[in-house]
Amino acid sequence: xxxxxxxxxxxxxxxGRFLLLDPRDNVMVVxxxxxxxxxxEVEGTAARVDADLPLGHKVARRAIAAGDKIVKYGAPIxxxxxxxxxxxxxxxxxxxxxxxxxxHLEDVRPAEAGAA
Amino acid sequence: MMRGWLRSDGRKGIRNTVVVAYLVECAHHVAREIAIPFRxxxxxxxxxxxxxxxxxxxxxxxxxxxxxxxxxVLLVSLGCESxxxxxxxxxxxxxxxxxxxxxxxxxxxxxxxxxxxxAFVAAQRDALDAMETVPMAVSELVxxxxxxxxxxxxxxxxxxAAGRAFDMLVAEGAACIxxxxxxxxxxxxxxxxxxxxxxxxxxxxxxxxKAARYYATLGYGSFAAGNAEGGLTTIEEKSMGAYAKSxxxxxxxxxKPGDVPPxxxxxxxxxxxxxxxxxxxxxxxxxxxxxxxxxxxxxxVLFVTGRGSVVGSAVSPVVKICANPETYxxxxxxxxxxxxxxxxxxxxxDAVGAEIRDLxxxxxxxSRTRSEALGHQEFVLTYxxxxxxxxxxxxxx
Numbered sequence: 001x002x003x004x005x006x007x008x009x010x011x012x013x014x015x016g017r018f019l020l021l022d023p024r025d026n027v028m029v030v031x032x033x034x035x036x037x038x039x040x041e042v043e044g045t046a047a048r049v050d051a052d053l054p055l056g057h058k059v060a061r062r063a064i065a066a067g068d069k070i071v072k073y074g075a076p077i078x079x080x081x082x083x084x085x086x087x088x089x090x091x092x093x094x095x096x097x098x099x100x101x102x103x104h105l106e107d108v109r110p111a112e113a114g115a116a
Numbered sequence: 117m118m119r120g121w122l123r124s125d126g127r128k129g130i131r132n133t134v135v136v137a138y139l140v141e142c143a144h145h146v147a148r149e150i151a152i153p154f155r156x157x158x159x160x161x162x163x164x165x166x167x168x169x170x171x172x173x174x175x176x177x178x179x180x181x182x183x184x185x186x187x188x189v190l191l192v193s194l195g196c197e198s199x200x201x202x203x204x205x206x207x208x209x210x211x212x213x214x215x216x217x218x219x220x221x222x223x224x225x226x227x228x229x230x231x232x233x234x235a236f237v238a239a240q241r242d243a244l245d246a247m248e249t250v251p252m253a254v255s256e257l258v259x260x261x262x263x264x265x266x267x268x269x270x271x272x273x274x275x276x277a278a279g280r281a282f283d284m285l286v287a288e289g290a291a292c293i294x295x296x297x298x299x300x301x302x303x304x305x306x307x308x309x310x311x312x313x314x315x316x317x318x319x320x321x322x323x324x325x326k327a328a329r330y331y332a333t334l335g336y337g338s339f340a341a342g343n344a345e346g347g348l349t350t351i352e353e354k355s356m357g358a359y360a361k362s363x364x365x366x367x368x369x370x371x372k373p374g375d376v377p378p379x380x381x382x383x384x385x386x387x388x389x390x391x392x393x394x395x396x397x398x399x400x401x402x403x404x405x406x407x408x409x410x411x412x413x414x415x416x417v418l419f420v421t422g423r424g425s426v427v428g429s430a431v432s433p434v435v436k437i438c439a440n441p442e443t444y445x446x447x448x449x450x451x452x453x454x455x456x457x458x459x460x461x462x463x464x465x466d467a468v469g470a471e472i473r474d475l476x477x478x479x480x481x482x483s484r485t486r487s488e489a490l491g492h493q494e495f496v497l498t499y500x501x502x503x504x505x506x507x508x509x510x511x512x513x
Contacts, residue, residue, distance in 0.1 A: 019459075021272065029268060030347070031459050033442075055442055055459075056268020056347035056422065070349070073271070075302065077353035090349065097350035099301050099328060100337035104344035 012044035018059065022074035027058040027090050029072075040087060047087025058090040070095050118480035120252035121187065124212035128252045129184035130415045130480040131158060132244045133431060134237055136190045137181060138163035139204075140197035146218075146226055147192040150233035155491060157241055160430035162407075162495045169198040172389075172500040175374045179411040181208050181215075185431050187247065188214040188240035190233055195221030214240055252480055255289030255380055259476055260409030260417040261361045262295060264402035267346020267422030267440055271357020273468075274420035274439030274455040279363035280469025281418065282382065285476070286365040291377035293412055294362040295385035296405060297327035298338035298398060302352035303359040307384075310367045315508035319370050320384060327388040327398070334397060342423050346440075361420065369510040372502050373408040378510060385412060395499040403427055403496040406434065416479050418472060426450045428487025430495040435475055435485050452486050 008020045017040070018028035028042075034053040039046055043061060053059065058072065064084040069076040082094045092104050120128030136159060138147035144163060151159045162180055164173045181189045181204065189208045193201045201217055208215040216236045223229045261278050263270055282292045300307060304324035308317035331337050337351035348354045368381030377383050387408055388398045399405045402425060409417050410432045417434045419425065424443040428434045438444040441456030448454070453472055457463040479485065 019272070029272060054347065055440060056270075056272075058268070058347065058349070072353060073356045075306075075352075075356055077302070077356060078350035091347070092344055092349055095349045097337070097352060099351050100331055100335075100339075102344055102350055103336055103339055103341055105341040 010043065013041050014043055015040040018042070020061065021072060024071055024074045026061050026064055026068070026071050028061050030055060030057045030059065042087040045086060047085070049087065051089040053089060060084045060086050060088050060090050062086050064090070118252040118254070118477060119249040120184070120256070120480060121247060122250045123184050127184040127413070128250065128256055129186065130252070131185040131433070132187040132247060133158045133160050133185055134188045134190065134240050134244065135181055135186050135431065136161050136192060136233065136237065137177060139191060139193045139199040139201055140167050141165035142194040142197065143192040143220060146220055146229045146233065149230045150190065150192070150237060153234060154237055154241060159237055159241065160493050160495075162430045162497070164199060164497050166499060167197050169200070170499050170501075172373065172502055173497055174200060174204070176407065176411045176497055177204055178207050179374045179376075179413075180407070180431055182211040182213065183410060183413065183431055185415060186213065187244040190236050191215065191217040192229070192233065193217060193219045195219045214243070253289070254285065254477060257285065257290040257415050257476070257480070258293065258377060258413040259285055259290060260293045260295070260385070260406070260412065260414035261420070262402060262405050262409060262417060263358050263361060263420040264427075265421040265423035265425040266343055266348060266354055266357060268348055269440040269456060269459060270420055270422040271360055272439070273458040274422065274437045275357050275360040277453075277455045277458065277465050277468035278361045278418045278420050278437055278472060280465050281472035281476070282361070282363035283365055284469060284473045286363070286380065286382050289380040291380050291383065291413075292365075293371070293377065293383045293385050293409055293414060295387050295409060296338060296358065296399070297323045297384070297386055297388050298331050299351070299355050299358040300324050301328050301337070301355045303355050307359065307362070307367070312366050312368055313508070313511045316367065316370065316511055319506070319508050320367065323370060323384065323386045323388070326390070330388050330393055330398060333393045346423050361418075370505065371412060371509065372505055373500070374411045375505060376413040385409060389500045390503040391501060394501060398500070400498060401496060403429060403494040404498060407495060407497055416476050418476070420455070424450070426487070426492065427494045428485065428490070428492025430493045433479050433485045434487050434492070435472065435479075436487060437472060450486055450490065
């Protein structure tokens, strides 16, 4: 069925520390640690990194609107809870599961604690 | 060259372990003390802590005590627990294995029970060490896979590499088992399309729907805080990564804990209990899942970790595949495979898959895993309830 994470070549210039897993994806995976404040190229556009990005975390490949599906491995993995600019960190602070809420210890804010 | 110990049911073990099994938590200390002098001689402690009867736990104990990697069994009972020690001893004896039951209350307490237990274990250990091995083929292997301490690298490196190893083993006739339907949420449709019959496809989808319902009732997905710290954002994302462990082979069947695959092929193990939500979380930690894979006959279990798990298991060796190169550098002593090399182009998925396959085969030719060398023998068994599998679960080949 072709579900195999292998690197997909990008058409436009993009920082080599980002990995695109499927051409349908709107996020890329960080393959080497990137520091907050660094400027990185995302599909030909310069973006300033808004958070420390450890290995395995995700950034937006393009601007994502609140409510849009987040697509990784060519499949939806949740929905954006806020507008996410290209190059921004995509994680629990701006994405929610479409199934069960994500339990996490970092970034727990009262507004999210009871969210479904 | 692979060699194994032949058992009376025709299966072969890649280990020849003496199991010391406590039948209630009250007998755990005595069981542990019996095993301590033999800690480097393949004597493993397993057991069930509960005092109330549970059909699932009794079936798990049956299967584990008659696992091909087990050569002899010592049961340790307090005396007043509900676990049916007579039936378990009978099942083990029927399998041709030496078995003895020590009842602490009848033997005269802790010290006398430890002495009696050690005498039995020492005699069995000597007998098993003198037992001849026979040649064994890859097609006689049952291999399970699990992931734990997953992060954003697991689904890119370690899990798909384990999937490639599964593809190779299935092609060679082995039976391979993947599991944790609570970590396949969102993957049910692509997975169902790989079933060998449409009816089985329906069963696979229903098993994931059951898991989604079960976890929704409990209020937590199969997702730990460390998963989020490692870059995983939702259960769907974790699931897509976990699903990659299954490789690309057709799915031959769905089994439940204690069901042994009837022939080679790829099988999904449904670990989520049937019926109303009872007894709490389906698997309270990774070792509960590993114990279930082993109860299905797994000779070895592939364990993919990103954050860095250190566990092994009683009964069967656990092969640790580290997905994250930073974790590998910190914890190399605990890891059998450095799959993080895939991230920076240091190795291909196929190459790491072949390395994992060779490692598993090597376990039947004298080699040991890192967790075995470090003495890891974790074991967890809790209350659950299952209905038997239906006719669509194992279509005839």
